[in-house]
Amino acid sequence: MLLADIGTYLAGAGIGLTLDVNLFRVPFPAAAPTAAACLMETPGEEDEFGSGPSLDLPALERARFQVQVRDDPQNAAACRALAESIRQKLNNLGPVTLGTTVYHDVKATTPVFFLGPDQNERWRWVCNFVAMKGNG
Amino acid sequence: MKIRVEGTDLRGVIEGMRALGKAAPEAAMRILGQKAQDVAAKARTLCPDDPGTPGSTLRDSIRATKATRGQSGMISAAVIVGGARLKGLLGSRAYNAIAVVQHEDMTLKHSHGQAKFLEQPFLQTVPSVADAVQAALDQEADRVAG
Numbered sequence: 001m002l003l004a005d006i007g008t009y010l011a012g013a014g015i016g017l018t019l020d021v022n023l024f025r026v027p028f029p030a031a032a033p034t035a036a037a038c039l040m041e042t043p044g045e046e047d048e049f050g051s052g053p054s055l056d057l058p059a060l061e062r063a064r065f066q067v068q069v070r071d072d073p074q075n076a077a078a079c080r081a082l083a084e085s086i087r088q089k090l091n092n093l094g095p096v097t098l099g100t101t102v103y104h105d106v107k108a109t110t111p112v113f114f115l116g117p118d119q120n121e122r123w124r125w126v127c128n129f130v131a132m133k134g135n136g
Numbered sequence: 137m138k139i140r141v142e143g144t145d146l147r148g149v150i151e152g153m154r155a156l157g158k159a160a161p162e163a164a165m166r167i168l169g170q171k172a173q174d175v176a177a178k179a180r181t182l183c184p185d186d187p188g189t190p191g192s193t194l195r196d197s198i199r200a201t202k203a204t205r206g207q208s209g210m211i212s213a214a215v216i217v218g219g220a221r222l223k224g225l226l227g228s229r230a231y232n233a234i235a236v237v238q239h240e241d242m243t244l245k246h247s248h249g250q251a252k253f254l255e256q257p258f259l260q261t262v263p264s265v266a267d268a269v270q271a272a273l274d275q276e277a278d279r280v281a282g
Contacts, residue, residue, distance in 0.1 A: 044259070113236075115237060115241060116237055
């Protein structure tokens with residue numbers, strides 16, 4: 001699963017993220033701390049198939065996802081720096097096996113950019129990615 | 137004379153397009169313009185439109201540009217959300233921020249529409265462009281050949 005694979009990879013990347021503590025694989029849960037990041041799947045592209053039988057699994061998936069990082073405005077610099085660290089850990093990653101899935105490459109499709117405050121006035125930076133991966 | 141533009145070999149495509157003269161880029165521009173219109177129409181359908189928000193204003197700002205051909209020969213078309221039209225409708229305060237937030241904020245809940253309302257139809261349309269251009273060039277080649 002994309003978000004489990006990427007989440008586990010980021011939690012082990014040495015940038016201060018811990019799964020389900022300050023890194024979430026869904027939009028921020030209600031109990032998430034102010035300073036936190038989350039991964040969200042976004043619309044991807046159609047799969048590539050080989051010449052296998054009916055309902056054969058795709059040979060290549062082009063999945064897209066977004067990383068959103070939020071924090072109190074007083075910690076804006078650290079928040080943006082974390083978003084940039086996540087981007088550096090993911091941009092041009094691969095080929096690599098995460099979990100049981102081969103990721104041929106992961107690329108950032110945008111720079112880190114400011115998304116503005118959420119409804120609780122926490123500032124947010126985001127970055128979008130595309131992953132070319134095997135089935136899984 | 138029979139001219140056929142093949143998509144499997146780049147040199148063949150270039151030679152075929154040269155043989156077609158300006159009819160080839162005009163056909164490609166026509167297709168690209170149609171595809172951009174398709175993306176814009178789908179984006180308008182998917183654009184968030186929540187009560188009390190400038191959703192319909194944002195939707196009304198979505199438009200496809202005409203396909204153009206640059207000096208290098210590159211043909212391009214764009215679909216724009218926000219920009220000058222939204223500025224005219226909403227004023228200059230944060231007009232493009234609204235477009236960015238509505239498109240990129242995956243955590244917003246919408247009563248109608250969704251985030252990525254432009255990116256999704258774009259990604260769905262792109263795979264069909266090459267075949268459509270190929271078909272248009274073939275049609276043009278048949279017309280030229282009489």
